Amino acid sequence: MESLQSPATTNLKTGADPNGVPVIKVENFHKIYEMGDTRVHALRGISLEIYRGEFVAIMGASGSGKSTFMNLVGCLDTPSEGTYLLDNTNVALLSRTELARIRNQHVGFVFQGFNLLNRTSAWENVELPLIYAAMRAKERHKLSRTALQKVGLGERIDHIPSQLSGGQQQRVAIARALVNHPSILLADEPTGNLDSRTSIEIMQIFQELNEKEELTIVLVTHEPDIADYAKRIIYFRDGHVTRDEKVQKRRLAADVLASLPPAEE
Amino acid sequence: MILLLTIIRVAFKALSRNKMRSILTMLGIIIGVGAVIAMVSIGQGAQQTISAQIASAGSNMLFVTPGSFTSGGVRMGLGTTSHLTVEDALAVERECPAVKYASPLVRASSSVVYGNQNWFTNIQGYDTRFPQIRLWEVEKGTFFTDQDVTTAQRVCILGKTVSDNLFAGADPVGQEIRIRNMPWRVIGVLQAKGQSGMGQDQDDTIIAPYTTVQKKMLGIVFINSIMVSAVSQEASATAQAEITDLLRQRHHITRSEDDDFQVRNLADMAELANNSNQVMTLLLASIAFVSLIVGGIGVMNIMLVSVTERTREIGIRMAVGATGGDVQFQFLTEAIVLAIFGGVLGIIIGSAASKIISDSLGWPTLISTTAIGAAFSFAAIIGIAAGWYPARKASRLDPIEALRYE
Numbered sequence: 001m002e003s004l005q006s007p008a009t010t011n012l013k014t015g016a017d018p019n020g021v022p023v024i025k026v027e028n029f030h031k032i033y034e035m036g037d038t039r040v041h042a043l044r045g046i047s048l049e050i051y052r053g054e055f056v057a058i059m060g061a062s063g064s065g066k067s068t069f070m071n072l073v074g075c076l077d078t079p080s081e082g083t084y085l086l087d088n089t090n091v092a093l094l095s096r097t098e099l100a101r102i103r104n105q106h107v108g109f110v111f112q113g114f115n116l117l118n119r120t121s122a123w124e125n126v127e128l129p130l131i132y133a134a135m136r137a138k139e140r141h142k143l144s145r146t147a148l149q150k151v152g153l154g155e156r157i158d159h160i161p162s163q164l165s166g167g168q169q170q171r172v173a174i175a176r177a178l179v180n181h182p183s184i185l186l187a188d189e190p191t192g193n194l195d196s197r198t199s200i201e202i203m204q205i206f207q208e209l210n211e212k213e214e215l216t217i218v219l220v221t222h223e224p225d226i227a228d229y230a231k232r233i234i235y236f237r238d239g240h241v242t243r244d245e246k247v248q249k250r251r252l253a254a255d256v257l258a259s260l261p262p263a264e265e
Numbered sequence: 266m267i268l269l270l271t272i273i274r275v276a277f278k279a280l281s282r283n284k285m286r287s288i289l290t291m292l293g294i295i296i297g298v299g300a301v302i303a304m305v306s307i308g309q310g311a312q313q314t315i316s317a318q319i320a321s322a323g324s325n326m327l328f329v330t331p332g333s334f335t336s337g338g339v340r341m342g343l344g345t346t347s348h349l350t351v352e353d354a355l356a357v358e359r360e361c362p363a364v365k366y367a368s369p370l371v372r373a374s375s376s377v378v379y380g381n382q383n384w385f386t387n388i389q390g391y392d393t394r395f396p397q398i399r400l401w402e403v404e405k406g407t408f409f410t411d412q413d414v415t416t417a418q419r420v421c422i423l424g425k426t427v428s429d430n431l432f433a434g435a436d437p438v439g440q441e442i443r444i445r446n447m448p449w450r451v452i453g454v455l456q457a458k459g460q461s462g463m464g465q466d467q468d469d470t471i472i473a474p475y476t477t478v479q480k481k482m483l484g485i486v487f488i489n490s491i492m493v494s495a496v497s498q499e500a501s502a503t504a505q506a507e508i509t510d511l512l513r514q515r516h517h518i519t520r521s522e523d524d525d526f527q528v529r530n531l532a533d534m535a536e537l538a539n540n541s542n543q544v545m546t547l548l549l550a551s552i553a554f555v556s557l558i559v560g561g562i563g564v565m566n567i568m569l570v571s572v573t574e575r576t577r578e579i580g581i582r583m584a585v586g587a588t589g590g591d592v593q594f595q596f597l598t599e600a601i602v603l604a605i606f607g608g609v610l611g612i613i614i615g616s617a618a619s620k621i622i623s624d625s626l627g628w629p630t631l632i633s634t635t636a637i638g639a640a641f642s643f644a645a646i647i648g649i650a651a652g653w654y655p656a657r658k659a660s661r662l663d664p665i666e667a668l669r670y671e
Contacts, residue, residue, distance in 0.1 A: 071665050074584075076583075076584065076664045076665050076668075077665055096588070096589055097588045097589060097590065100583065100586055100587060100588040100589070100591075101586065101588070103583075103584060103585065103586045104585065104586020104587075105586070109584050109585070111668070115577070115580070115581050115584070115668060116581075117578055117581060119282055128581070128582065128585045129585040129586050131268070131271050131272070131275070132268070132582070132585065132586040132587045132588070132591060133586065134267045134268040134271075135267070136267060137271070176585065180586075
């Protein structure tokens with residue numbers, strides 16, 4: 001098992017621009033939850049850097065601290081200790097309201113359970129971040145339509161979630177995450193509720209966004225197959241990073257899909 | 266600004282997605298506001314009629330009625346018989362400086378016949394000072410003369426209602442009607458005066474010389490009351506005192522005895538009626554007000570349920586960048602929209618209800634803008650008050666917890 005990597009080596013290993021400024025720079029993250037008398041030490045000193053254009057998978061068993069880490073990186077929560085530079089802004093010390101602004105401008109979320117608003121059309125779901133960015137209705141509509149086209153749902157912008165398949169719902173969620181042009185896209189088990197073919201299709205979208213738009217993606221998963229679509233894998237265990245390495249045999253979703261038998265309808 | 270407007274639209278959408286619930290929630294406010302408007306309009310209508318009444322009857326009018334009197338140790342009811350005489354009435358006018366006119370009043374009621382029509386009404390016997398005291402003129406024909414009074418002629422002046430019912434639009438002046446099987450000549454018709462403050466039709470009456478009513482109808486020598494007009498409204502109180510002194514003296518009442526009559530002043534009576542009316546209005550309005558508060562609690566309850574039910578939605582909104590303030594504003598807007606819509610509907614329904622009440626029951630109503638303004642702003646305040654706590658609760662949710670909420 002490899003020991004903790006210093007940020008500099010990480011860059012070399014993953015091939016990201018070592019001279020650039022990291023999108024995410026985390027130092028000595030600790031997170032302690034207090035539940036009554038018991039203290040749960042979820043993160044015990046995490047330090048790492050993620051650069052623009054990276055596609056990172058975070059792996060670990062449940063309880064390894066990967067979800068906690070994700071929440072901190074996504075500015076949904078603040079660390080008990082440590083510093084966090086997101087786009088060169090120290091966000092570890094921000095207030096709730098300021099964190100909301102950061103989430104709105106810099107972070108896109110994709111969840112396992114899609115988390116779309118029920119009885120609300122696809123484009124209205126996608127425009128949600130733009131509402132809180134105080135954008136005008138006309139512009140919101142245009143941008144959300146473009147985002148939906150990017151994930152291949154241009155024909156279904158008026159459908160509500162219950163009229164869409166799981167894969168389609170996840171695409172809507174991805175469009176919502178993209179619409180604000182975030183610095184990072186955080187995906188928490190995005191394929192957990194999907195069948196394997198649809199999962200690969202979602203990974204294909206991620207790979208395309210990563211390649212064509214240089215979108216930085218951080219993906220939390222416990223499935224090794226899915227992690228192999230990323231460029232770099234970070235392993236978590238008991239609140240520590242145990243390994244941080246470049247993916248040796250990277251899978252390309254387009255090739256995998258081509259090798260599969262045609263989809264059964 | 267764009268953000269606020271958009272959030273207001275989001276709030277509207279959320280409410281329209283749950284139409285049934287929104288309407289039922291509003292119902293509390295609708296009923297509360299509607300009840301306040303209806304109650305206040307009934308009360309104010311009555312008050313306004315009373316005020317108009319004083320103005321039209323002349324606020325310097327007083328009347329003397331017989332009090333209770335004791336007969337063989339038994340206190341008899343008011344007005345059972347009367348110590349008041351025609352001489353008392355004449356003396357009041359002659360000897361009290363603050364009194365301008367005084368007239369005896371004798372009352373009877375009977376059915377009145379003309380051709381094949383008949384009508385039951387009351388007959389009031391006055392002397393010729395009636396128009397000056399009651400500020401009530403003859404519209405058609407003439408009033409009776411002193412000659413008619415002294416000779417107890419069977420002549421009469423009809424109120425508008427009586428005239429309409431017996432003659433159906435034809436001119437009654439000069440016609441003969443029958444009262445208790447005796448022929449009476451109609452010599453005039455009074456101006457229409459409308460309802461009194463108590464909702465009585467004042468035009469449903471016949472005015473005749475008091476002597477005729479005394480001798481030809483009732484066979485009595487006393488009079489029922491004395492109608493008095495003071496020289497001015499300010500002189501009413503003085504007139505009241507002068508009349509009391511004079512009548513005590515005339516009735517030989519010693520200092521230790523109570524009056525055997527009552528002198529009442531129309532302005533005081535009206536004020537009394539107005540006061541009791543005000544108390545009644547206030548009482549009704551406060552009951553209605555309580556239902557408005559209950560409506561507000563309903564809004565709060567539903568908003569709390571809604572916040573719990575929509576925890577996940579709140580989590581999603583927060584994850585994509587809604588601040589606590591944005592979420593709070595959305596839920597507050599929802600509560601205010603419910604309350605304001607309820608308020609507007611309540612105003613419409615309350616106004617309609619008071620219209621229906623005045624049309625079907627004949628009660629006078631007055632829809633007051635003050636009541637509408639007050640009920641509406643109160644509904645809005647209730648909306649803010651009821652929405653505040655749930656909205657605050659929503660804004661303080663932890664986005665991570667909220668996203669995980671099932």
